[in-house]
Amino acid sequence: MLQLRDLQKTFFEGTPNEVRALRGVSLQIEEGAFVTVIGTNGSGKSTLLNAVAGSFLVDRGSISLADSDITRWPEHRRAAMIGRVFQNPFSGTAPSMTVAENLALAARRGLSRRLGQLLPARMQNELRDRVAMLNMQLETRMHNPIGTLSGGQRQALTLLMATWRRPALLLLDEHTAALDPKSADQIVRLTEQIVSQHKLTTMMVTHSMQQAATLGDRIIMMNQGSVHADYAGAHRRRVRAEDLIRRFDEIRHDKRLDVSAAELLRDVYV
Amino acid sequence: MTLLLSAWTIGLILSVLALGIYISYRVFKFADITADGSITFGAAVAASMLTRGVHPVASSAAAFVAGCLAGMCTGVLHTRFKINQLLSGILVMTALYSINLHVMGSSNVPLLSVTTLTTYAQNLGRWMTGHDSATLLGWPVSARDVGSLVLVAALVILIALVAWAFFHTNLGSAMRASGDNEQMIRALGVSVENMIVLGLCISNGLVALSGALLAQYQGFADVQMGIGMIVWGLASVIIGRALIGTDSVGAALTGTILGSVLFRLIIALALRWGLNPNDLKLVTAIFVFGALVVPMLTQKLKRRRHAAAS
Numbered sequence: 084m085l086q087l088r089d090l091q092k093t094f095f096e097g098t099p100n101e102v103r104a105l106r107g108v109s110l111q112i113e114e115g116a117f118v119t120v121i122g123t124n125g126s127g128k129s130t131l132l133n134a135v136a137g138s139f140l141v142d143r144g145s146i147s148l149a150d151s152d153i154t155r156w157p158e159h160r161r162a163a164m165i166g167r168v169f170q171n172p173f174s175g176t177a178p179s180m181t182v183a184e185n186l187a188l189a190a191r192r193g194l195s196r197r198l199g200q201l202l203p204a205r206m207q208n209e210l211r212d213r214v215a216m217l218n219m220q221l222e223t224r225m226h227n228p229i230g231t232l233s234g235g236q237r238q239a240l241t242l243l244m245a246t247w248r249r250p251a252l253l254l255l256d257e258h259t260a261a262l263d264p265k266s267a268d269q270i271v272r273l274t275e276q277i278v279s280q281h282k283l284t285t286m287m288v289t290h291s292m293q294q295a296a297t298l299g300d301r302i303i304m305m306n307q308g309s310v311h312a313d314y315a316g317a318h319r320r321r322v323r324a325e326d327l328i329r330r331f332d333e334i335r336h337d338k339r340l341d342v343s344a345a346e347l348l349r350d351v352y353v
Numbered sequence: 354m355t356l357l358l359s360a361w362t363i364g365l366i367l368s369v370l371a372l373g374i375y376i377s378y379r380v381f382k383f384a385d386i387t388a389d390g391s392i393t394f395g396a397a398v399a400a401s402m403l404t405r406g407v408h409p410v411a412s413s414a415a416a417f418v419a420g421c422l423a424g425m426c427t428g429v430l431h432t433r434f435k436i437n438q439l440l441s442g443i444l445v446m447t448a449l450y451s452i453n454l455h456v457m458g459s460s461n462v463p464l465l466s467v468t469t470l471t472t473y474a475q476n477l478g479r480w481m482t483g484h485d486s487a488t489l490l491g492w493p494v495s496a497r498d499v500g501s502l503v504l505v506a507a508l509v510i511l512i513a514l515v516a517w518a519f520f521h522t523n524l525g526s527a528m529r530a531s532g533d534n535e536q537m538i539r540a541l542g543v544s545v546e547n548m549i550v551l552g553l554c555i556s557n558g559l560v561a562l563s564g565a566l567l568a569q570y571q572g573f574a575d576v577q578m579g580i581g582m583i584v585w586g587l588a589s590v591i592i593g594r595a596l597i598g599t600d601s602v603g604a605a606l607t608g609t610i611l612g613s614v615l616f617r618l619i620i621a622l623a624l625r626w627g628l629n630p631n632d633l634k635l636v637t638a639i640f641v642f643g644a645l646v647v648p649m650l651t652q653k654l655k656r657r658r659h660a661a662a663s
Contacts (some may be wrong), residue, residue, distance in 0.1 A: 176534065179600045180526070187526070189541055192542050196526075198519075203521060234527060
């Protein structure tokens, strides 16, 4: 279970570029839940994910995962419990190392790394079998540098790597956004398959209303650094992509209203 | 022939330095100027121990450890105190200058009258040739030169094999990945900061070991001997990459060693043909500049040609 209490984060505090990225986010995500997170650009959805992953420490609030308070843990320590897939397909793999080496590195996520061999002979078969399950014919390219593969192939392998050892939480940050439509579909299907197979607690940021409406069992809509709407249970099951889009338009409309009100006030008083 | 043998030997000794630079520069993309200080540090530590009668092997091992400490300092300055890469190296290098003077007690320590690895090399050479001198391909050579070359070659091969094995362990692979993709390896639970400290540690340990070997081969340690050594290492690494183009660990290590030897041979020939020794560092710097810029220019040309064609 993931529990967020009143998370706050301001970037560039005290400068003209100050951004209040998170303004008190509280959330509780149950074990095994698959949550999609949506929101406009700058709504704080990716910031929220990065706060949980530990890319930065929050200014205020607390994060607890599987009964550990991880608020002050550095990123690499949290990685023992958290699997991640990034938006950029090149971010999740080490390009000059081989497919097998990348997978073997992931197989020790969160474990100590000493002078044991990275790729002992007995491991090779297991690696190949699990790669074969992707049905992407990558098992014949185990010893090629992973940088020679396509974005879709690398993203599929990153997903496999993030879940190689079962994580207490899987974080997916718009992990299909940079792919062509066909690869994106393939990755979405793979995500569904892996998440349901291992019953993973998952947070997935997405820009696609279609994905948000079809995937997962709960939707969080972020706006201006806080949770704007939370669709769960029966409510979630009734939601369709069109409803989400309408809700988005309302947010945009409100924002425009705010801007025009500000202009009006300025015209009158300044 | 003696010239050729000594060029090979020095090339191999400096390939240990180049292997160190390979770790900092190729694995971590960290231009670690600490090397200029730590090569002298290694020579100083080994020399002052040798003159006190410590066993040459123990002295050389101590030089390695000393280099590790220097590298650790640079790593800690950079990762814990967030000082920029180059400046961390400069600070440690500068501090080492004073430390080296203290360790040596003077700016130059002669080693000709003490037992060093070269003494063993000479005995080895005598045992191999049966005399104090021999002929190699019709040229007279001394047992000392032959023995040194054989001993150094064996040592370099051993170091390369250990390095190769290390880079295929869990720890060594995590180190390579830290240089290749920080974000990825952090997400897999590795502290990139610790990897950088460890990497610089090993890197400068090798550099210092190379300094210890060099001092024993040339028969003295000098406080100035480290100047420009990082550029030498870079040149070797770059030549190595040009010689063997792939990214696999084995190829990169082999390339780096061959690069160092080849570079030393080129320099020896240039000196033979009348290059002023004072111009050596200038030529090395220009060479590295060229090696860094030429690939960029050719790429630009290619792109322009590509654009013109389409």
